[in-house]
Amino acid sequence: MSDFVFETTPRIVCEAGASARLGEMAKALGVKRALIVTDAGLVKAGLLEPVREGFRAAGLECALFSDVLADPPEESVMTAVQAARAAGADGVVGFGGGSSLDTAKLVALLAGTEQALPAIYGIGLATGPRLPLIQVPTTAGTGSEVTPIAIVTTPSHEKKGVVSPLLYPDVAVLDARLTLGLPPHVTAMTGIDAMVHAIEAYTTRHKKNPVSDSLALKALELLAANIRTVVAEPGNVAARAAMLQGSLLAGMAFANAPVGAVHALAYPLGGHFHVPHGLSNALVLVPVLEFNRPAAEALYAELAPAVLPGRRFATPAEAAEAFIAAMRDLVAAMPMAQRLEQVGVTRDDLPMLARDAMNVQRLLVNNPREVTHDDALAIYAQVF
Structure with a gap:
């Protein structure tokens, strides 16, 4: 058998209704002010209300960035990064499909550092630290909640990836009710x-x-x-x-x-x-x-x-x-x-x-x- 290394997200919570406890999970990671990264459709569907109530119950502040775009362009990702900085976020929650989860990974990575996004396309080029990160998929497809990869669409319409162990979140939450x-x-x-x-x-x-x-x-x-x-x-x-x-x-x-x-x-x-x-x-x-x-x-x-x-x-x-x-x-x-x-x-x-x-x-x-x-x-x- 050849040698190998296996890495994954350290904590996985699989429980119907678990998304209502995201505030508790964020608090356990030391978060005081979280940014939830999601898309407008999920906000309109009312899926964020129990989440935000859970943050209030945990005594945490919670800001919302709901402008994630499909196949997230560089500009959209950096707008989300600026929103995290403006909110003073010290933790990030990705909530949605693959585009929201990938955007959240990069927000957690870039909000507290001076790295330029184009400079870290590739394998192992990103540096830390990153903010605490919780990922909550609302589709059963990308698996982004347990991958070290974020895919971005460049201005030339190419898809490029940031690949780094830093992108593994701290917690992945599977809540079937969200799907x-x-x-x-x-x-x-x-x-x-x-x-x-x-x-x-x-x-x-x-x-x-x-x-x-x-x-x-x-x-x-x-x-x-x-x-x-x-x-x-x-x-x-x-x-x-x-x-x-x-x-x-x-x-x-x-x-x-x-x-x-x-x-x-x-x-x-x-x-x-x-x-x-x-x-x-x-x-x-x-x-x-x-x-x-x-x-x-x-x-x-x-x-x-x-x-x-x-x-x-x-x-x-x-x-x-x-x-x-x-x-x-x-x-x-x-x-x-x-x-x-x-x-x-x-x-x-x-x-x-x-x-x-x-x-x-x-x-x-x-x-x-x-x-x-x-x-x-x-x-x-x-x-x-």
């Missing part, structure tokens, strides 16, 4: 996103290890068993909790065994066309699985029982084919766009997408099979 209001298409997109995290962590070329493998397998099992249920029955609390747990486990896995070509090809779709991240992943997932099969067939065979429980396979090749077919059928059954042209991409855009995907070498190096520009172009063409 009950998600519409079916968002539930589907984020659920597929989490499944991609598990698949790519399991098949990564670098840093794959026994802990990440175990987490990825369990994550995929939970997600595959519950995604159709939560799409059809949005109020099913047990299935919602299972999806949150699957998303978290997948996040723990890919935080340590990094993702590959699905994410690399998805990023330009988000950067240029503002396609939601989960949908971007879903659009390119199946053709990337097919492309990777020559290099990853044995690993796909090992993943097959997680999505096809009880099925028996005569050979690894048969199991791998069944795994890809199951994922193809699942994506096709989800209430979301299935082709690039449905999200505003034209055929003339494909070379640009392929060019930008090739710039995401941070992720492409992890893919089980080498991807060339022509390969990327062909994958985009398959789903145009």
Whole structure:
């Protein structure tokens, strides 16, 4: 067995209604004045009221930044950082989907230091200290509450990542009640996103290890068993909790065994066309699985029982084919766009997408099979 290091968020709270106790949790971290980083939709939905009441009950001050944007641009992130400084915040709570959680990570990191955001894109370039940080996902997809990564959209429409152990929060809170209001298409997109995290962590070329493998397998099992249920029955609390747990486990896995070509090809779709991240992943997932099969067939065979429980396979090749077919059928059954042209991409855009995907070498190096520009172009063409 090769040597490895595994890191994750030190405290995880999984409990329906736990978000009402965020004030207590923040107080335990020494916070006196918190900034909650979220989006306007969640404020309008009333999800922040119990949280703010919990802060008042704990005797803490609480400011709100509710202008998080999807695929957070640099300018939006820095506006949130300035809001934290203006409020005198000594702690941060990320509350929402991946964009809110990623923004909150960077606010906690940058509010008390003089680092320039563009200077810390990459791996291990950020420095501390950071403010105490609690992350509360309201979607079951990104796993950002247990990853050391924050993704930002640059002025040139590229997606770049800040990767640092400093971005692991102090506490992650999974409250299934917060996800009950998600519409079916968002539930589907984020659920597929989490499944991609598990698949790519399991098949990564670098840093794959026994802990990440175990987490990825369990994550995929939970997600595959519950995604159709939560799409059809949005109020099913047990299935919602299972999806949150699957998303978290997948996040723990890919935080340590990094993702590959699905994410690399998805990023330009988000950067240029503002396609939601989960949908971007879903659009390119199946053709990337097919492309990777020559290099990853044995690993796909090992993943097959997680999505096809009880099925028996005569050979690894048969199991791998069944795994890809199951994922193809699942994506096709989800209430979301299935082709690039449905999200505003034209055929003339494909070379640009392929060019930008090739710039995401941070992720492409992890893919089980080498991807060339022509390969990327062909994958985009398959789903145009």
